[in-house]
Amino acid sequence: xxxxxxxxxxxxxxxxxxxxxxxxxxxxxxxxxxxxxxxxxxxxxxxxxxxxxxxxxxxxxxxxxxxxxxxxxxxxxxxxxxxxxxxxxxxxxxxxxxxxxxxxxxxxxxxxxxxxxxxxxxxxxxxxxxxxxxxxxxxxxxxxxxxxxxxxxxxxxxxxxxxxxxxxxxxxxxxxxxxxxxxxxxxxxxxxxxxxxxxxxxxxxxxxxxxxxx
Numbered sequence: 001x002x003x004x005x006x007x008x009x010x011x012x013x014x015x016x017x018x019x020x021x022x023x024x025x026x027x028x029x030x031x032x033x034x035x036x037x038x039x040x041x042x043x044x045x046x047x048x049x050x051x052x053x054x055x056x057x058x059x060x061x062x063x064x065x066x067x068x069x070x071x072x073x074x075x076x077x078x079x080x081x082x083x084x085x086x087x088x089x090x091x092x093x094x095x096x097x098x099x100x101x102x103x104x105x106x107x108x109x110x111x112x113x114x115x116x117x118x119x120x121x122x123x124x125x126x127x128x129x130x131x132x133x134x135x136x137x138x139x140x141x142x143x144x145x146x147x148x149x150x151x152x153x154x155x156x157x158x159x160x161x162x163x164x165x166x167x168x169x170x171x172x173x174x175x176x177x178x179x180x181x182x183x184x185x186x187x188x189x190x191x192x193x194x195x196x197x198x199x200x201x202x203x204x205x206x207x208x209x210x211x212x213x214x
Contacts, residue, residue, distance in 0.1 A: 007041055011127075015041040018123050022096060027116040031097035031109075033057040038091025039124060044205050045088065046130040048121070050139040050176060051095040051109055062091045063177075070177035071136065074193065078201040080210055088209045092124050093117075094139050105180050108139065125165040131205040133169055137176030144171050152183055157195030159203075172199045 036052040055065040072082040
């Protein structure tokens, strides 16, 4: 796996132990399937999804099905190809296992499940020290925003600063690319998504990782 920096032997061992612990995690009995990860040790860019869908375990990576097609279409619009993105961005999630189905769409992870899985997000932030986080979807945005009563219109299309798990970083949110997300297809939604993507494209660490000629 390509990484954004050369890891020391100690760091390589830490990242290996992290993955072993994550992939064998069974803390949440109501979760369906096994953990899915997109961990890239040393990556200075992190995206945070909500939780894998029903198909992601089969493919062994986040955003590997329908929502992923939309997500990577968005990134391609700013010149970032899927496989290059996957090699340079640590693709984390609020929860790493498929939560199961609800009456409409996938079940939202409960607070205990989010808390159980936060140890893995904590490790990846403190270990990689990312400069930019891209939270994708409301549950992911919830982990970074202070006022939980926000609407998407108030955060999409903007850039924020935060100390997250002890790391000073910037974050630029995107809505969830699910076809069930009606907001994405509204006029304002399309405009604000384009603004967020433009902010991502112009961010210094994105320029360094994806567009630098060196």
